[in-house]
Structure formats: C-alpha cells, structure tokens
Amino acid sequence: MKAIVYERYGPPDVLQLREVAKPVPKDDEILIKVYAATASAGDWRLRKADPFLARLFNGLWRPGKIKILGFELAGVVESTGKSVTRFKPGDAVYAACGYGFGAYAEYKCLPETGGVGPMPANMTFEEAAAVPVGACTALQFLRKGNIRRGSRVLVYGASGSVGTYAVQLAKYFGAEVVGVCSTLNVELVRSLGADRVIDYTKERLSDEGTAYDIIFDTVGKSPYKVCVKRLKPEGFYLQAVRVSPLPIIRGLWTNLTSGKKVTGESMKDSAEDLIFLKELIETGKLRSVIDRRYSLEQVAEAHRYVEQGHKKGNVVISVRQVDDEKRTGGCTPLTPD
Structure with missing residues (x-):
C-alpha cells in the first residue's frame, strides 16, 4: 500500500511517499480503508521533534x-478480527489514531475498543x-471546565481546529461565548455562534x-x-497546548494558591464521545471547518502550510x-485548492 513515511526528523520534505506492507488486523482490530486524514499541529511537531x-x-x-x-482519519471497514463485534466490513467510520498515529496510509488497523465510531451520515x-x-x-x-448553561466562556484561538469546535460546543451547552482570533477570521468565528x-x-x-467561568486556550x-x-x-483556565514545563509549573502554583483551576491534560480516545x-x-448542531485539501502526495506541502x-x-x-458518491455532505473549503 501507499503511505507517507519519514525516516528522520526535520522539515516537511522528510515526508516521502513509499510502498509499505498492508497491515493485517489482530483479533480485536478492524482494518480501515482510509479515505481521508488531516495535517495537524501534533503531526508536524512530531515530524520536527518540536519540542x-x-x-x-x-x-x-x-x-x-x-x-x-x-x-485522525475517516474511511470504510474492509475486514475485522475474529473477536470484533462493533463493526462489520462496509461500515463507514471516523477515528482518532491515538499516539500510534498512522493515518497517512491507504490502510490502518485500529482496536475496535479505541477511539473509533460510526461516521456521521451527513458528512x-x-x-x-x-x-x-x-x-x-x-x-x-469544556467538560473539565464544568461548562453549563449560562457559563461565560472565552475561547482563545477560536478559528483553529480545536477552537472552531469549542465555540460551537460551548454554544450547544448554553454558554455565552467570546472568541479571540485575528482580523481575517472574525466573520468565521461569528458564523460559528460566538456572541x-x-x-x-x-x-x-x-x-x-x-470575568469568565472558563478561559480555553x-x-x-x-x-x-x-x-x-x-x-x-x-473559574477554569483550560490549556490544550503545553509545549514546555513552564505552563505546568504555573498552573500547579495557581491551583495551590487560589480557588481557580488550571488544567492541561491530554485528550483521551473515546468511542462514546464520537x-x-x-x-x-x-x-x-456541529460542523467541521475545512481550510484546504491536499492529496496524499502533497502531505509535505500541507505540513508546510499548517506549520505557519x-x-x-x-x-x-x-x-x-x-x-x-452517496456521501456528498455540505461543507465546502474556505480556500479553494
């Protein structure tokens, strides 16, 4: 199968298209025929070893x-291990790959008990x-921040991947939402429901x-x-990105010396959340925002853009x-390819 492989840390050009062995699912795994993945900050940071x-x-x-x-990925179950009960061949699924990564390939095996769920029918x-x-x-x-109806929430970085979902989800839970972004993205954030x-x-x-109940960076x-x-x-100060020890030390001090809570735990794979x-x-009530689309062969170019x-x-x-062709969806890219 085709896959994007990197053998050394460095700039986007270390990502190379290669032929590699197609994986075989274990007894508790499903083999997913991958149709789409994403280029995220987690990807480029691991590629670059930053931090x-x-x-x-x-x-x-x-x-x-x-x-x-x-x-992360979306695709179709091609085959299953003998002990799998949640999925069958032909099921459309979306999934978080966890810290094993691996979505830049034509096929990916994942445990059925991991962060895999049936794909939304309208996407x-x-x-x-x-x-x-x-x-x-x-x-x-947001759940860690004890979000509830009437909460006052500030989302810092409201136009990014996590931010665009945070604005929509906070509104779903009945919060008053303020988004922080640059001039170019003001209308986008407003269209997602920010007050x-x-x-x-x-x-x-x-x-x-x-004064805010939740500030989500x-x-x-x-x-x-x-x-x-x-x-x-x-209130709760939620930090989705911590790339150095300093934010952790600061957070511990704030937690010890006040009633305010600072947290920066990692996301956990969850089928229930999906x-x-x-x-x-x-x-x-929720939609994804897509900026740009690239082919598998253009992953290096995608990383170069995301890293900016x-x-x-x-x-x-x-x-x-x-x-x-039945999966037509309704979302168009903000920036044409």
Missing part, C-alpha cells in the same frame, strides 16, 4: 516506532476526518473587563497572567478518491 522532548517518545536520534504520521469522508481530534479535545476540555469576537490585532485582552498563546486575572474566583458528536453533527500557524479550522488530506 525536543518528543524524541523521548519516538526515538532520540531518528523516528523509531512511529514512521507514519496522521492523527463526506474529508469532513468527518477533521472531527475526532479537534472536536473530542474541545468537548473533553462576541475579540480581534487580538486591535484589542488587548488585558483591556477587557469581563486552544493554541498555547494566551497571556497567562491576564487570563488568570480574568477568571472568576472558581457517538455523541455524531448525533450533534447529524442534527445540524494560520490555518482556519482543519487541513484535510485526501488519501484516495471517494467511490461512495
């Missing part, structure tokens, strides 16, 4: 156990591939006097002291041509 500590996870000098990136494979990581991350963090949008190129968060760029100050006495999100998507840090929502990798 350096990533090397402790995947090999100090060169990539070890993970040589095929791709954190294309490309739209669905953009859901499992970003939406599950947003959902799990107000702060353009960080024109306004400073420190000048804003609102989806990109790791929010001003720490300002955000803690803007929290209510028992089923919940599927229901929201099929009832029109200015994508809107998600960047999708079309692994193969869709042969199921």
Whole structure:
C-alpha cells in the first residue's frame, strides 16, 4: 500500500511517499480503508521533534516506532478480527489514531475498543476526518471546565481546529461565548455562534473587563497572567497546548494558591464521545471547518502550510478518491485548492 513515511526528523520534505506492507488486523482490530486524514499541529511537531522532548517518545536520534504520521482519519471497514463485534466490513467510520498515529496510509488497523465510531451520515469522508481530534479535545476540555448553561466562556484561538469546535460546543451547552482570533477570521468565528469576537490585532485582552467561568486556550498563546486575572474566583483556565514545563509549573502554583483551576491534560480516545458528536453533527448542531485539501502526495506541502500557524479550522488530506458518491455532505473549503 501507499503511505507517507519519514525516516528522520526535520522539515516537511522528510515526508516521502513509499510502498509499505498492508497491515493485517489482530483479533480485536478492524482494518480501515482510509479515505481521508488531516495535517495537524501534533503531526508536524512530531515530524520536527518540536519540542525536543518528543524524541523521548519516538526515538532520540531518528523516528523509531512511529514512521507514519496522521492523527485522525475517516474511511470504510474492509475486514475485522475474529473477536470484533462493533463493526462489520462496509461500515463507514471516523477515528482518532491515538499516539500510534498512522493515518497517512491507504490502510490502518485500529482496536475496535479505541477511539473509533460510526461516521456521521451527513458528512463526506474529508469532513468527518477533521472531527475526532479537534472536536473530542474541545468537548473533553469544556467538560473539565464544568461548562453549563449560562457559563461565560472565552475561547482563545477560536478559528483553529480545536477552537472552531469549542465555540460551537460551548454554544450547544448554553454558554455565552467570546472568541479571540485575528482580523481575517472574525466573520468565521461569528458564523460559528460566538456572541462576541475579540480581534487580538486591535484589542488587548488585558483591556477587557469581563470575568469568565472558563478561559480555553486552544493554541498555547494566551497571556497567562491576564487570563488568570480574568477568571472568576472558581473559574477554569483550560490549556490544550503545553509545549514546555513552564505552563505546568504555573498552573500547579495557581491551583495551590487560589480557588481557580488550571488544567492541561491530554485528550483521551473515546468511542462514546464520537457517538455523541455524531448525533450533534447529524442534527445540524456541529460542523467541521475545512481550510484546504491536499492529496496524499502533497502531505509535505500541507505540513508546510499548517506549520505557519494560520490555518482556519482543519487541513484535510485526501488519501484516495471517494467511490461512495452517496456521501456528498455540505461543507465546502474556505480556500479553494
């Protein structure tokens, strides 16, 4: 099968199209014929070994156990292990691959008990591939923040993958939502349901006097002291991105010295969350935002774009041509290919 492989850490050009062995599912696994994946921050950071500590996870000098990136996917079950009961061949699924990655390939084996769920019926494979990581991350963090009707929520990085889902999910839960983004993305964030949008190129968060129940930093760029100050006495500061020890140390100190809570735990693969999100998507309460689409052969180019840090929502990798024309969906890319 075709796959994008990298043998050394470095720039996007280390990603090479290769022929590799097609995987065989174990007794508790399903073999997925992959139609679409995404290019995410997690992918380029592991490719680049940024932060350096990533090397402790995947090999100090060169990539070890993970040589095929791709954190999430959508596709069709081709075959199943003998003990699998949740899925059968022909089922359309979407999934988070967990820390094994591997979605940049024509086939991927995943355990049926992992983060795999039936795909929303009203989405294309490309739209669905953009859901499992970003939406599950947003959902799990908002729950950690004890979100409820009437909560006042600020989403920092509201136009990114996690941010676009966080805005929509916070509104679904009945919160008052303020999004923070750049000028180019103000209308997008507003269209997702934000009650107000702060353009960080024109306004400073420190000048804003609102007290929040939840401040959700989806990109790791929010001003720490300002955000803690803007929290209510028992508010939650949620940090989806921590690439150095400093935010962890600061968070522990805030937790020990005040009633405010700072948390930055990683997303957990959850079939239950994917089923919940599927229901929201099929009832029109949640949608994926796709910025650009690239072919499998163009993964290096996709990484180069994503690494710039200015994508809107998600960047999708079309692994193969869709042969199921019934999955037409309704989402078009914000930026044509």
